[in-house]
Amino acid sequence: MDRRIRDHAETLVDWSARIERGDNVVVRVGEGAHDLGVAVAEQLGERGANLLACYDSEELTSAYLRAHDGEFDADPDYERVLYERADSVLSLRGTRNTRESAAVPEDTQREYARTREAIREARLNTDWVSTVHPTRALAQQAGMGIDAYRDFVYDAVLRDWAELATEMEQLKEVLDGGREVRIRKDDATDLTLFIDGRTAVNSTASVAYDSHNLPSGEVFTAPYDTAGQVVFDVPMTIRGTRVEDVRLVFKDGVVVDWEAASGGEIIESILETDGGARQLGELGVGMNRGITRPTDQILFDEKMAGTVHLALGRAYDACLPDGESGVDSAVHVDLITDMRAAGTTLTVDGEVIQRDGVFRWEDGFSP
């Protein structure tokens, strides 16, 4: 077994999920994640935790849903009680075909998800962590060979997370104490976001930080107002469509003008979802230096060091003061700007925090 698979499992079990002796652990093994499943089982055995493996297969789910008449049972309780009694749920994603569900009608998928809402809630009430095992299907989506893709995934996952958490804490402190964030890049981007009173989240791939994805590596908060314009120059696929160079213009916190080099119809459809979809629910700063290139998977791309992402739509509760509601919307769509270009800056209350993708606490930063 690739030594890195063991290291991945150890990071997941120790740093991310904080598994202890006697914990009831559900491991959801993706179709292509068998090898990581074996490594995780070994780690759980070493720690004396309990193991129940579920099979998270797109092919099974797709066959089931295509055959079903759509009248789903409301709240199948056997799966819910399983999660209610579980301490941790480790999801080892690793699809063998990212388009397996293409033949399942969207209505059916939505209705199935709706009737499983209580199951989902029970799962999210555990110390859950979701991670990714590198499969050929994911390499294909990333436009990479499997060997290079494995290197990519393990570079992103096998970090010194404690050290990164400490570094990220510095940015969190700046954002927590700050009022006005400004992003400037060449002539096209000059955006100001207001964040005073909001709380930044140090998302460092551990339940101890209320962070549930491995890899992670971002600090994010929820702006309450936005003005100016921004171009998102990291391409991505949204709802199956390639989206490139989206430009948004904000006034009083709302998108008042927009264009896109490609995928404009998707952006239009997003903006028309509801009122919240024309506002920004999230400002996130990628800080994972193991991720050096986009791979068209948002969970990796948005963590890339030297990028900033902004989300149209819903804000995360963790960023809001008690009792205050942030942007509300049915959507939350992240868009990414690469800050690693000469003359690009991220400032908070006039102070330069990042220049050309380098933070002020890093070597080589020239204020």
Add this chain to the structure above:
Amino acid sequence: MDRRIRDHAETLVDWSARIERGDNVVVRVGEGAHDLGVAVAEQLGERGANLLACYDSEELTSAYLRAHDGEFDADPDYERVLYERADSVLSLRGTRNTRESAAVPEDTQREYARTREAIREARLNTDWVSTVHPTRALAQQAGMGIDAYRDFVYDAVLRDWAELATEMEQLKEVLDGGREVRIRKDDATDLTLFIDGRTAVNSTASVAYDSHNLPSGEVFTAPYDTAGQVVFDVPMTIRGTRVEDVRLVFKDGVVVDWEAASGGEIIESILETDGGARQLGELGVGMNRGITRPTDQILFDEKMAGTVHLALGRAYDACLPDGESGVDSAVHVDLITDMRAAGTTLTVDGEVIQRDGVFRWEDGFSP
């Protein structure tokens, strides 16, 4: 997908497990049983049953157990409540390596099983069915190529079960009303078993018949006394050792002499387990005509039409009158005699029921 995989799934869901709309179904997918898992998911979708897939992987279990210190949690309740709320558990066995657990100490396996007794009991309290998907590992153990092995498995599984159940009912009636069963084959076998007061089970691969294995196809009862001698000429592997031509001599229901052409040390160890291990707990008659050759897997071999099997050790409760206890033992080891040879007979109270492997109700039987 091989049409036979779909037929297998349909037989499992309809004939064997009698799945209905709204049933909570746990599908335990073996490492090599993915394709059958997809077909079963499709059948469950069609019927509007609920689906939760577990991953029954020898490699995960083996890695877990090898890493564990052996101090297992008593009764991990999350898995138990899952089965307590389930209506049916479908186990799709399909190992990729029949020897995967070779490196796990037997003590560890035993202790793990012991602490999971309540989970096992909850599972056996559902309408459970266990079946086998043909894998290369199982073909290898059977000494066959994968194509021939697939033909073998589907011939055994895809029977007209309703018709076979009716035929088997005839034998059950004979045994239920009979007192003295006699098995004779050449000079080496002449055994008499007493069964009056005992109830035969029509094991026809359906929970409706309290029969939980697919394929099945045997009628069995529990003798209370045995005399004479028998040679088991169908070779098999028991506890990793090849066992051939075991000869047992009974007096007053107990083994008083024995020999074996090979594997004698295993037979000796079985006989020395406890008092019950020297008695016969089961007389079974194979009636599945889809199984025409032994493949060194007892669940197939013992169902082979034209064979009789006898088990040293524990009797099944279903065969015993209320309140009466049969042979009690820590073991239940089946041994098989091929009845398809000239001059071989199975008689009940002096009446020939089977000659040369052919029942009296079959064409070609000459009384």
